[in-house]
Amino acid sequence: MADIIRLLPDSVANQIAAGEVIQRPASVVKELMENSVDAGADNIVLIIKDSGKTLIQVIDNGSGMSETDARLSFERHATSKLSSASDLFAIRTKGFRGEALASIAAVSMVELRTRKAEADEGTLIIINGSKVETQEPCSCTPGSSFSVKNLFFNIPARRKFLKSDNTEMRHIVIEFQKIVLAHSEI
Numbered sequence: 001m002a003d004i005i006r007l008l009p010d011s012v013a014n015q016i017a018a019g020e021v022i023q024r025p026a027s028v029v030k031e032l033m034e035n036s037v038d039a040g041a042d043n044i045v046l047i048i049k050d051s052g053k054t055l056i057q058v059i060d061n062g063s064g065m066s067e068t069d070a071r072l073s074f075e076r077h078a079t080s081k082l083s084s085a086s087d088l089f090a091i092r093t094k095g096f097r098g099e100a101l102a103s104i105a106a107v108s109m110v111e112l113r114t115r116k117a118e119a120d121e122g123t124l125i126i127i128n129g130s131k132v133e134t135q136e137p138c139s140c141t142p143g144s145s146f147s148v149k150n151l152f153f154n155i156p157a158r159r160k161f162l163k164s165d166n167t168e169m170r171h172i173v174i175e176f177q178k179i180v181l182a183h184s185e186i
Contacts, residue, residue: 036062057147058144074130105129110127
């Protein structure tokens with residue numbers, strides 16, 4: 001009898017894992033805005049097109065990232081919040097698992113522009129379905145700008161599962177309100 005168990009290709013495993021974190025456009029809004037809060041932003045701009053199906057853009061004035069950190073941030077389990085298991089008992093941030101950006105990148109087309117305040121130039125990274133297409137220096141303001149385009153472009157069944165534009169927008173507004181009401185400094 002032949003063996004039937006096999007390892008999934010990384011691309012398939014990433015899409016499956018992404019489905020646990022990113023279920024709808026509102027999930028992207030939640031994760032990106034929480035990252036902005038964790039980065040110390042006090043100004044966050046949210047731009048939505050077609051209820052998040054075509055575009056979700058979050059622009060902040062947070063701490064921004066170095067070139068190396070920007071690239072590493074899209075790797076699964078890469079985080080700036082933990083360095084050991086004992087850190088789990090003292091978490092004071094929204095995110096810490098290192099799953100959000102990798103999950104978003106697995107199911108969309110992502111453009112990140114980021115710069116630390118002390119840096120002369122920023123970093124532009126373009127990712128399509130977990131594949132880094134571009135990484136190069138760019139001119140940008142301090143902070144980060146994430147543009148998430150064509151959510152679930154590579155998972156038609158998940159895209160078909162999305163509800164009407166009104167329903168998806170309502171979920172986005174709820175996530176947005178939860179974050180801004182909990183953080184009056186924004």
